[in-house]
């Protein structure tokens with residue numbers, strides 16, 4: 344279910360996002376998002392989450408809406424400086440045997 348292929352996809356997409364944020368090329372949706380600021384990006388994450396919720400309830404377009412949400416979350420992570428590495432570290436910290444006590448879900 345999980346594997347190197349999935350990790351590679353996320354890292355590849357995150358690398359493209361970092362490139363767009365650095366270079367801000369004309370015509371880049373990522374650059375246009377960043378130009379509109381963190382408030383806009385955060386609102387987009389909320390909108391995309393709502394669209395995924397509708398997709399889950401109707402059973403239509405789940406993969407496409409999940410992809411939209413993940414992409415916008417990755418842009419938000421890049422812009423906040425948390426990054427993909429920060430997300431991975433948090434998820435790893437919650438896993439069994441990672442040194443946490445309890446259910447390991449929240450600090």
Ligand SMILES: N=c1c2ncn([C@@H]3O[C@H](COP(=O)(O)OP(=O)(O)OP(=O)(O)O)[C@@H](O)[C@H]3O)c2ncn1[C@@H]1O[C@H](COP(=O)(O)O)[C@@H](O)[C@H]1O
Nearest residue numbers: 356359360363370371372373374387390410411412414415
């Ligand atoms: N994965 C994505 C991705 N997912 C969703 N989107 C965009 O997110 C938007 C979501 O649609 P909406 O209807 O909610 O938004 P909209 O009305 O188009 O735009 P807003 O004004 O509301 O922001 C669409 O314009 C999609 O194209 C993405 N845009 C880019 N990527 C990846 O980012 C890479 C870099 O893209 P550019 O920055 O455009 O070069 C691409 O190669 C892709 O791999």
